[in-house]
Amino acid sequence: MTIKGKVWKYGDDINTDVIFPGKYTYTVSDPAEMGEHALEDLDPRFRHQVKVGDVIVGGKNFGCGSSREQAVTCLVVKGVGAVIARSFARIYYRNCINNALPAITCPEAVDALENGDKIEVDLEAGEVRSSKGTFTFPPLPAAVMGIFEAGGLIPYTRKQLGIED
Amino acid sequence: MGHPFAEKILARKAGLASVMPGQIVEVAPDTALSHDNTAPIAGIFRKIGVERVAQPGMHVVVLDHACPPPTTKHAQNHKAIRQFVADQGIEHFYDVGRGVCHQVLAEEGFALPGALIVGSDSHTPTAGAFGAFAVGIGRSEMASIMATARIWLRVPESIKIVIHGQLPTGVTSKDLALHAIGDLGADGALYQSVEWHGEGAEALDMEARMVIPNLMAEMGAKNAYIPPDDVTRAWLEGRARRPYEPLLPDPDADYARVIEYDAARIEPVVAKPHTVDNVAPVREVAGTPIDQAFLGTCTNGRLSDLAMAAQVIEARKVAPGVRLIVIPASSEIYLAALDAGYLRTFVEAGAVVESPGCGPCMGNHMGVPAEGEVSISTANRNFRGRMGTKESDVYLASPLVVAASAVAGAIAHPRDL
Numbered sequence: 001m002t003i004k005g006k007v008w009k010y011g012d013d014i015n016t017d018v019i020f021p022g023k024y025t026y027t028v029s030d031p032a033e034m035g036e037h038a039l040e041d042l043d044p045r046f047r048h049q050v051k052v053g054d055v056i057v058g059g060k061n062f063g064c065g066s067s068r069e070q071a072v073t074c075l076v077v078k079g080v081g082a083v084i085a086r087s088f089a090r091i092y093y094r095n096c097i098n099n100a101l102p103a104i105t106c107p108e109a110v111d112a113l114e115n116g117d118k119i120e121v122d123l124e125a126g127e128v129r130s131s132k133g134t135f136t137f138p139p140l141p142a143a144v145m146g147i148f149e150a151g152g153l154i155p156y157t158r159k160q161l162g163i164e165d
Numbered sequence: 166m167g168h169p170f171a172e173k174i175l176a177r178k179a180g181l182a183s184v185m186p187g188q189i190v191e192v193a194p195d196t197a198l199s200h201d202n203t204a205p206i207a208g209i210f211r212k213i214g215v216e217r218v219a220q221p222g223m224h225v226v227v228l229d230h231a232c233p234p235p236t237t238k239h240a241q242n243h244k245a246i247r248q249f250v251a252d253q254g255i256e257h258f259y260d261v262g263r264g265v266c267h268q269v270l271a272e273e274g275f276a277l278p279g280a281l282i283v284g285s286d287s288h289t290p291t292a293g294a295f296g297a298f299a300v301g302i303g304r305s306e307m308a309s310i311m312a313t314a315r316i317w318l319r320v321p322e323s324i325k326i327v328i329h330g331q332l333p334t335g336v337t338s339k340d341l342a343l344h345a346i347g348d349l350g351a352d353g354a355l356y357q358s359v360e361w362h363g364e365g366a367e368a369l370d371m372e373a374r375m376v377i378p379n380l381m382a383e384m385g386a387k388n389a390y391i392p393p394d395d396v397t398r399a400w401l402e403g404r405a406r407r408p409y410e411p412l413l414p415d416p417d418a419d420y421a422r423v424i425e426y427d428a429a430r431i432e433p434v435v436a437k438p439h440t441v442d443n444v445a446p447v448r449e450v451a452g453t454p455i456d457q458a459f460l461g462t463c464t465n466g467r468l469s470d471l472a473m474a475a476q477v478i479e480a481r482k483v484a485p486g487v488r489l490i491v492i493p494a495s496s497e498i499y500l501a502a503l504d505a506g507y508l509r510t511f512v513e514a515g516a517v518v519e520s521p522g523c524g525p526c527m528g529n530h531m532g533v534p535a536e537g538e539v540s541i542s543t544a545n546r547n548f549r550g551r552m553g554t555k556e557s558d559v560y561l562a563s564p565l566v567v568a569a570s571a572v573a574g575a576i577a578h579p580r581d582l
Contacts, residue, residue, distance in 0.1 A: 013351050013352070013440060015548045017527075017546070017548040017549070017550055017551050018548060018549060018550060021528070021550050022527035022528050022529070022551065023527070023528040023529060023553055025202070025230075025527070026201055026202070026205075026230070026231055026238065026239055026242050026529075027236065027238045027239065029205060029208075041549060041550040041555045060352050060355075061351055061352035061355060061385060064351060064352070064383075064385060065287065065546060065548060066287050066527070066546075067285060067286060067287040067301045067302065067303055068202075068304075069303040069304045069305060072303075087352060087355055089352075089355070089385060090301075090355070090356045090385070090387050091287060091301050091302065091303055094302065094303055094306065095303040095305070098303060098305040098306060099305070141189055141319070143189035143317060144189065144317065152305070153305045153306065153308075153309055154209065154212050154213055154305060154308070154309075157213050157309045157312055157313065158213055158214055160313070161213070161214075161215065161312065161313070163213070163214045163215075
């Protein structure tokens with residue numbers, strides 16, 4: 001599967017309060033509404049201008065802070081194809097796998113890419129391709145590949161429990 | 166070659182002879198903690214298509230994040246949770262007013278040496294102060310645990326922080342933890358298990374110990390651990406939910422990194438806006454005017470925190486134009502503070518004393534700042550927008566500094582008053 005879109009480039013330590021503010025955490029449950037708050041304290045343009053397949057590129061420790069899963073789902077709802085970062089905060093990384101949002105650790109891509117760049121992310125080949133170059137990234141650990149391939153933790157758990165769709 | 170704590174406990178819980186960092190294991194948690202997010206978690210659980218929670222006895226549900234509920238929507242959320250726990254026979258349910266989930270988990274005897282605890286809250290590592298392996302997880306994973314009673318975990322690398330000597334008077338475990346975060350950075354322990362050793366750590370009482378693993382989440386840690394000892398055992402006497410079997414790291418364990426600090430050289434610090442690792446000595450920011458001071462949260466809302474603040478505030482008044490919000494972290498602490506006279510001290514000084522819960526920590530209610538205002542807080546996060554508006558500044562500090570600042574109307578340490 002290949003993701004195609006534009007880069008939205010941000011810095012280090014992008015925390016989940018800035019991806020999806022805490023004050024909405026119990027009052028906003030509709031996915032579409034969640035998307036309307038995505039990155040609102042960091043980049044007010046994002047939720048209005050992001051297109052399906054666009055990719056967020058961050059520095060180190062992406063997704064640090066609160067464990068709130070909306071910080072992943074609000075991006076999925078907006079059609080974000082992947083997040084590329086120098087490193088990910090642990091719970092955020094798990095939440096990405098569980099929502100089948102590719103969380104790609106690729107410092108070289110982060111160094112080279114700039115806001116607005118057009119890129120392709122090839123998950124099978126493990127490549128990020130752009131006019132700035134082609135960068136490789138390691139595959140997901142085999143033990144959690146099943147979750148990602150099933151489309152997320154819920155469909156995966158249903159499969160594990162033998163629940164028919 | 167011996168193993169650090171994280172490798173030993175995950176091997177034990179996974180039923181393996183040993184494990185190594187990077188390995189993925191599947192375990193059954195001893196305790197699974199959730200809070201006001203239990204209703205959305207139940208919603209995800211229902212999507213899995215399973216009727217009954219696999220092990221209701223594993224779950225501990227504590228309402229704390231928006232308590233008492235500030236809006237109808239929040240109240241509907243709580244109502245749904247009450248319905249869910251009743252339907253599913255989840256007996257370990259603590260309703261509005263009992264307190265902040267990490268404190269209640271400890272008081273109710275679930276935070277035990279050798280226990281494997283998961284929680285749908287990023288400050289779940291707090292229970293590591295009791296020698297448990299306690300990690301935060303997301304909502305979908307908690308829903309999956311409800312259905313299957315199991316979860317996959319990646320074995321972390323371990324780092325060791327050794328504290329030599331003793332903290333000086335007027336310097337707290339909050340200052341020690343912030344010092345480490347300022348030194349190592351917000352990703353200084355990314356995805357790692359952080360063990361705290363040494364006489365300086367051992368000298369801390371249980372309440373002071375809990376502050377450290379709580380803050381290690383802000384260093385990117387997966388979990389944090391303080392070796393259980395007589396202090397731990399004494400605190401758990403009469404409280405432990407069940408018999409426990411402490412697990413200690415092997416003396417010859419291999420750590421990715423060993424960091425040493427001299428406690429005697431730690432000074433009072435703040436975390437300046439807008440990151441927890443933006444740490445500076447109090448003396449560098451002393452005199453910065455504040456609008457609001459907040460004493461509470463899972464970080465520093467315990468009896469000893471209230472006691473040290475009350476001692477500073479005794480016979481003094483909160484500065485004109487400044488609000489001091491005080492929130493004991495649990496109903497048990499509230500009553501003890503009441504009996505000790507601390508709550509009277511706070512109210513007589515002009516402070517606002519509120520019911521146990523997370524309060525304004527994440528911008529929900531009970532004292533959020535206005536645009537352009539400066540807050541100083543005993544909480545563990547000061548990200549932009551954290552307390553409800555991105556147009557406000559939040560400093561993090563110890564209860565001593567928060568209390569002194571409330572009186573001075575500007576950032577101060579008690580010795581400057």
